[in-house]
Amino acid sequence: MPKRTSIAIPLDLPDIDVLRTEITTRRELVIGVESTLPTATCHRCGQTIDRFYGYDRPIRLRHLPILGMVVYIELRPKRFRCPFCEGQPTTTQQLDWYTPKSPFTKAYERQLLLTLINGTLSDVCLKEGDLGPDALLGVIDRWLDAAVDWRVLPAFSVLGLDEIARKKGHRDDVVVVTAQCPDGTLHLLGILPDRTKATVRNWLFGMPSAVRRGIRTVCVDMWEAYVNAVEEVLPQAAIVIDRFHVAQHYRDDVDSFRKQELKRLRKELPKQDAKRLKHTLWPFRKRKANLEPDEQDRLDRLLAYSPALEDAYDLREELTAIFDTTRSKAAGLRRLKAWRHKVEASALTCFAPFLKLLDTWMDRIANYFRHHQSSGFVEGLNNKLKVLKRRCYGIYNLRHLFQRITLDLEGYRRFRPTPTPTH
Template sequence: MITKGDYIIQLRSTKKSGICRKCGKVIRHFKGYDEWITIRHLPILGREVYLKIRPRRYQCLECDNEPTTTERLSWRDSGKNYTKAYRDHVLRCLINSSVEDVCLKENLGEKHVEAMLSESYFGQNPLDHISYIGTLGLDEIALKKGHRDFVVIVSSRFEGRTQLLGVLPDRKKETVLEFLKLIPDTVKNTINDVATDMYEGYLNAAKEALGESVEVVVDRFHVAQSYRKGADSIRKKEQKRLKKELSENDYKELKGLLWAFRKNPNKLTETENDILETAFGYSPDLKKAYELRNAMTDIFEEDYTKQDDIAAFKKWEKKVIKNGLDCYDSFIKTLNSFQSQIANYFNNRSNSGFVEGLNNKIKVIKRRCYGIFNIKHLRQRILLDTLGSELLFTK
C-alpha cells in the first residue's frame, strides 16, 4: 500500500519484441500497451519503492486469429506485484527471524511473506535438487514440547554438508517407506548407509526401500544412552541406599557424585576422583558398573572391524554376567537384538550426529517462531535457515 513519502518510479520498456504465447516464436508487431501495473521493489533510504510500468503488447501475424501477447518482465514473476529482487530481500530478512517481525519491518501481511517463501526455491521439494546423499539420517522431533506428535526429519550428510530431504507427518513405518520410495533410483544409488536410532519402523522401512546392499547403522550415541542409563540406574539405587545407611557427615563426602560418575574419566578433577573412590569404597557393585560402562565406551573408540567388534561385545557381556550385575539387562537385550546394525558403525564410522545438529537448529527455529505446527511451513523454514545465506547473499 503506497503511503506519503514512498518512492514511485515510472518505467518505460525498451524491448522491441516478445514471444507469442501460442506458437512460441519471436513477434515484433507492436499492438499497444497493457494496463498500468504497480510493483513493489527494494527500499531506498528506508522508504518503500514502487515501480509503475505499462507492459508492451505484440501481435502474432502467423497464428490463427492473430493473438496478442503481453511482454514478460524478466525481473518479475508473472502475476506478482513485487520484483524478484524484492522477494529475495524479504527472504533474506526472514533468515534467523520470524514472519511477524518481517511483516512489521516491511509493512506486509503474513500471507504475502508466506507466499513469497512458498513460491521460492525453499518452497520446492528438496528431493528435486538432490543428486547425491551419502549418509541418510532418520530421526524425529516433537512439534509441541511434552506432546507425542512427532515428525520425522530426513536428512543427508555428504562431504561435510548436511541437507534436509524431507519432513514427514509421523514416524510410522508406512510413512517413512513411502517417502524413501520417492527418492529417484539414480539418487538412491548414492546412499552409502543409513544412520538412525533403534526404532524398528525406521530400520524396516530403510531395509525394504533401499535393499540389503545399503547398510543400516544404529547410531552409537543412541547406544551410549542405553548402556549409560543402565549404569546410572545402579548409581541412583546405591546413593539412595547410602543416604539411609551413612551418617550425615559421611554422606556429604558423596556430594557431586552424580556429575563425577557421568563425566568422561579422562577429564575428572582430583576432587571428583576422590568422590568416586569414596563411593566405590562403600559400593563395589557401583565400581564394577562404572568400569563396565567405560569399557563399552572404549570398544567404540577402538579401530575394530565389524567382526572384531561383535567379539568384543560378547566378551563384555560375559564380564557383566560374571560380575552378577543386572543393571545392564535391558541394554544386553538391545545389544543382542540390534547387534549387526550397531556393529555396522565400525565399517565407515557413520553416525547420526549431523541429524542431532540439525534437530538443534530446528528447535531454535521453533522457539523463535513461537512454534510451527504446519509441516510444510516447517520444512520451508528449515531450508531457508540452513541454505538461505548460501543462496541469497552474493559472495
C-alpha cells in the same frame, strides 16, 4: 572546500532507469523507476511483442535496505498489445527482478530467506517490521519446493532415517529422510507422517530406481519397522545403528541411576554433606575431556559418595571410547562383548535395559565401526538433526516442515548474496 555528504551507488536492477528518489518522513527511501525494456512476451501466444499500450497500475515493491533505511521501488509496468493474437490482447511486461503478485523484489526475498535460516517466522517479521507471516510464507512458497527434486540431487550412497517429535512428549513423531552426499552436504529427501513399516516402505519404493540402487548404507535408530522396510526395499544396503542413538540409550540408563543414587544419598547423608552434592548434572553428563576443574571437583565429590555410580560412570566413558576409537567391525564386536562381560561381572543393574538392546542389535550397532570411518556421516548428520528437532516444534504442516528444514540445510548455499554455484 565544499562538504560531501552523499554517495552514489548502483542500484543493480536490470532494465530500468531511475526517475526519482525520495526519503519519506518515516525515513523510508522510495525509488521511482521505469522499465527500459521495449518488449514483452504475449501471455497468449508466447511471442515477443513491442506495441506499447500504456501503463498498468503502479506497483510498490520492498527492496533491500540501504544504510538502515527501508527501501521501496515504485514502478508502473508497461503494457503491450499483441498483433498476432485474435482480438490483440494486451500483456503487462514482467521484469526479471520481481515475481508477479509478490510485494518484494527477488533480492529482498532472498535476504528474507537468509534471515529465516534457523529462525522463526515471527522473529523475522519483528526484525523487518511492517511484514506479516503470510507474506513470509508466500516467499517460502516461491523459492522452496515442497518435495525433493530428484533430478538436481547430487549422487549419494548414504541414507538416514530419523524421527522427530513436533511437540514435546507427544507421540506424533514424523520421520525425516536425509541423504548424505560425498561432499559432506546433507539433503532433505522427505518427511513421512508416521514411522510404520508400510509408510516407510512405500516411501522408499517411491524413490527413482537408479537412486535406490545407489544406496549402500542406511543409518537408522533401533526400530524394527525401519529395518524391515529397508531390508525389503534396499536389500543391498548395510543397516547401521548409529552411535548417537546407541549413546542415547546407555547414557539414559546411567542418568537414571544418577538420579536414583542422588535421592538415596540425600536421605542418608548428614545435611551438611548432602548440600555438597548440588550442581552435578552437567559435570556428570559431559565428556570427561571437556570438564572444567571445578566441574571435575563436583563430579569427584559425587562419585566418592557412591562407588557404584563411579563404576557406572567409568563403564559409560569406556563405551564411548570404544565408539571413538574402534575402526573395524571385528574389533568392535570383540570390544562390545568384552564391555558387556565387564558390566555383567559388576554388581550394577542400571545397564539392564541397554544390555537387552545390545543383544538384539549387536550386529548392526557394530556395522557402525565399519562405516563411520569412510563416510564420516553420522556426526554431521546428528549435529544438524539435533538442531532441526528443536525447530520442528509447532510446525504441523508437513509441507511447511519440508520447506523449513530444506531452508535450514541448504539456505546458506542457495541464498547467500555472493553467487555460489548451486547443485
